[in-house]
Amino acid sequence: MPDVILVPHRDVTTEPRLVRGLLVGVVLLLIGILLFAPLAAVFASALSEGLRASLESLTLPEVRSAIRLTLMVAAIVVPLNAVLGIAAAWAIAKFDFRGKAVLITLIDLPFSVSPVVAGLSLVLLAGAQSSLGAWFAAHDIRIVFALPAIVLATLFVTFPFVARELIPIMIEQGRAEEEAALTLGASGWRTFRTVTLPNIRWALLYGVLLCNARAMGEFGAVAVVSGKIRGETTTMPIMVEMLYNEYLSVAAFSLAGVLALLALVTLTLKSLLEWRHADVLAATRRH
Amino acid sequence: MFRNDQYRRQPQRGVSRRNVLAALAAGVTLAGSLPAAAQDAVEILNVSYDPTREFYRDYNALFAEWWSAQGHGPVTVRQSHGGSGGQARAVIDGLDASVVTLALAADISAIAERTGRIPEDWQSRLPHNAAPYTSTIVFLVREGNPKGIADWGDLARDDVEVITPNPKTSGGARWNFMAAWAWAQVEFAGDEAKMRAYVSELYLNVPVLDTGARGATNTFAQRGIGDVLLAWENEAFLALAEQGEDAFDIIVPSVSMLAEPPVALVDGNIRSDAQRVAAEAFLEHLYSPEAQALALKHYYRAWDTSAAAPEDLARLPDLRRLTIDDFGGWNQVQPAFFGDGGLFDQIYSEQ
Numbered sequence: 001m002p003d004v005i006l007v008p009h010r011d012v013t014t015e016p017r018l019v020r021g022l023l024v025g026v027v028l029l030l031i032g033i034l035l036f037a038p039l040a041a042v043f044a045s046a047l048s049e050g051l052r053a054s055l056e057s058l059t060l061p062e063v064r065s066a067i068r069l070t071l072m073v074a075a076i077v078v079p080l081n082a083v084l085g086i087a088a089a090w091a092i093a094k095f096d097f098r099g100k101a102v103l104i105t106l107i108d109l110p111f112s113v114s115p116v117v118a119g120l121s122l123v124l125l126a127g128a129q130s131s132l133g134a135w136f137a138a139h140d141i142r143i144v145f146a147l148p149a150i151v152l153a154t155l156f157v158t159f160p161f162v163a164r165e166l167i168p169i170m171i172e173q174g175r176a177e178e179e180a181a182l183t184l185g186a187s188g189w190r191t192f193r194t195v196t197l198p199n200i201r202w203a204l205l206y207g208v209l210l211c212n213a214r215a216m217g218e219f220g221a222v223a224v225v226s227g228k229i230r231g232e233t234t235t236m237p238i239m240v241e242m243l244y245n246e247y248l249s250v251a252a253f254s255l256a257g258v259l260a261l262l263a264l265v266t267l268t269l270k271s272l273l274e275w276r277h278a279d280v281l282a283a284t285r286r287h
Numbered sequence: 288m289f290r291n292d293q294y295r296r297q298p299q300r301g302v303s304r305r306n307v308l309a310a311l312a313a314g315v316t317l318a319g320s321l322p323a324a325a326q327d328a329v330e331i332l333n334v335s336y337d338p339t340r341e342f343y344r345d346y347n348a349l350f351a352e353w354w355s356a357q358g359h360g361p362v363t364v365r366q367s368h369g370g371s372g373g374q375a376r377a378v379i380d381g382l383d384a385s386v387v388t389l390a391l392a393a394d395i396s397a398i399a400e401r402t403g404r405i406p407e408d409w410q411s412r413l414p415h416n417a418a419p420y421t422s423t424i425v426f427l428v429r430e431g432n433p434k435g436i437a438d439w440g441d442l443a444r445d446d447v448e449v450i451t452p453n454p455k456t457s458g459g460a461r462w463n464f465m466a467a468w469a470w471a472q473v474e475f476a477g478d479e480a481k482m483r484a485y486v487s488e489l490y491l492n493v494p495v496l497d498t499g500a501r502g503a504t505n506t507f508a509q510r511g512i513g514d515v516l517l518a519w520e521n522e523a524f525l526a527l528a529e530q531g532e533d534a535f536d537i538i539v540p541s542v543s544m545l546a547e548p549p550v551a552l553v554d555g556n557i558r559s560d561a562q563r564v565a566a567e568a569f570l571e572h573l574y575s576p577e578a579q580a581l582a583l584k585h586y587y588r589a590w591d592t593s594a595a596a597p598e599d600l601a602r603l604p605d606l607r608r609l610t611i612d613d614f615g616g617w618n619q620v621q622p623a624f625f626g627d628g629g630l631f632d633q634i635y636s637e638q
Contacts, residue, residue, distance in 0.1 A: 127381050128379070128402070129380060129381075129401075133381055137381065142383070144382075145380075227382040228374075228377075229365050229367045231365070242337075242368055245337045245368075246337060246340045247525055247526070247529035249529070
């Protein structure tokens with residue numbers, strides 16, 4: 001909105017310094033209590049018997065396999081959800097059809113459904129007590145309590161992240177540029193690659209990062225379908241809970257620390273992106 | 288033992304498809320945790336409950352060694368741990384357990400009833416009601432026992448706060464309730480009015496009824512609420528080992544319950560004769576002197592003490608333990624005591 005510049009400069013924050021300071025202080029205090037205190041407690045518990053004990057607990061075979069499984073699930077889920085998210089956003093932003101509003105609501109569904117319910121519905125659908133599950137069992141295909149269900153549950157829970165990031169931008173950008181490209185004779189794929197993708201790439205990356213963070217941290221839905229087989233179907237969050245229940249606090253909190261560090265890496269990447277490409281982001285994003 | 292051949296699955300079918308899938312999964316994943324289905328390598332999955340992790344880690348090693356010493360091929364035991372009720376539910380929903388080693392007979396019976404993968408008479412297929420190790424209900428009190436709690440009678444005193452989970456939701460809490468009831472039965476020579484008055488007073492002293500045993504332990508140990516926690520003996524020792532010996536004391540009452548965490552073969556999930564033989568041996572070997580000694584080492588009470596370390600035996604003092612059959616078995620106890628309008632509801636509404 002370039003016309004904003006034409007208005008004479010006036011300070012919008014007219015509150016006294018004291019009020020401003022107080023507000024900032026309250027926010028910092030809340031962040032301290034809600035974020036830093038728990039995080040510090042996690043790392044303090046992890047290191048309560050020294051860095052060595054903490055690192056050693058991470059070399060337990062079942063802990064290593066939990067890390068491996070979580071990374072693998074994220075590696076499967078995130079690209080899938082990126083593609084699905086682009087497809088959904090594309091359909092919603094570039095085409096007019098009946099039931100569009102319903103589709104947008106449906107995309108948000110995983111946000112409002114409790115993850116435990118999502119997991120349970122998978123068990124109901126493909127568990128041994130269902131006819132579909134019985135068919136799978138008869139053909140020796142393992143869905144529930146194995147990798148497929150863990151992937152499906154994570155896929156469900158993390159589905160909205162990419163689509164939610166893309167839809168507002170793609171709607172805002174409209175379809176004029178794509179139409180121009182098509183008029184000039186570009187193929188559909190080329191239009192997508194050279195026109196659409198560059199326009200949405202930062203939002204896409206943003207969505208992918210959020211999706212990744214959630215995929216690695218998901219507990220509720222995965223806990224229901226995992227079967228908790230050590231070294232096989234235990235993801236990191238589930239392993240953390242198991243270790244804690246077995247009174248292995250150092251191992252539990254060390255693994256929780258690794259999860260927190262992975263989240264921090266994601267956040268750092270996100271901040272780095274925002275800092276490096278602030279101008280592009282400002283041009284393509286409003287929120 | 289294990290004569291119920293009608294529960295066996297069809298021999299092997301669809302091996303190739305299974306292998307393709309296994310290979311697919313193994314290819315991407317889990318590097319090495321899904322071993323190729325070689326002819327002689329047997330795999331069994333033991334679905335167990337939370338506090339048994341250390342015991343089964345040691346026992347699985349013991350069993351694997353003994354198994355190959357018998358001239359068998361290698362055996363891999365996979366472990367799954369969680370809350371006992373939830374684990375039973377997972378097996379019902381298709382978790383591929385070869386054997387289940389849970390906290391309560393009711394959980395295994397639920398699998399038998401709902402799926403038919405375990406025969407109804409499972410508890411008579413192994414000695415001692417299919418419970419290779421047992422435990423009991425004891426008191427965990429604060430260091431030095433400041434309230435001077437010695438036996439069940441002290442828990443009804445006005446100055447004592449008792450922590451125990453809700454018997455409506457927690458299997459472990461039902462054992463706690465029955466242990467108090469058992470003591471009262473002995474103490475008051477079966478005078479039911481006095482027994483009721485006693486448990487009523489005891490539950491008046493419970494400030495919060497947590498939904499599960501782990502929550503109750505947290506309330507007592509981490510939040511510092513209450514003077515005494517009713518707990519399974521093996522879990523009390525685990526809490527002691529974790530929290531430090533100088534945080535709590537364990538008090539063993541004069542009378543308690545014989546808590547029997549049972550084990551069973553899940554016949555319906557067995558895929559091959561080799562797996563069946565290994566899974567049966569896995570359960571039977573739990574009764575060997577060496578395995579019994581391991582159970583004692585991990586704070587369970589075992590039947591055979593011939594190979595046990597003296598210090599493991601010394602920390603488990605004798606007490607009189609009534610069995611659930613003294614009260615008619617869980618089938619009768621469950622509705623009479625914990626069902627809607629049962630004894631627990633009655634004493635609670637009277638309060």
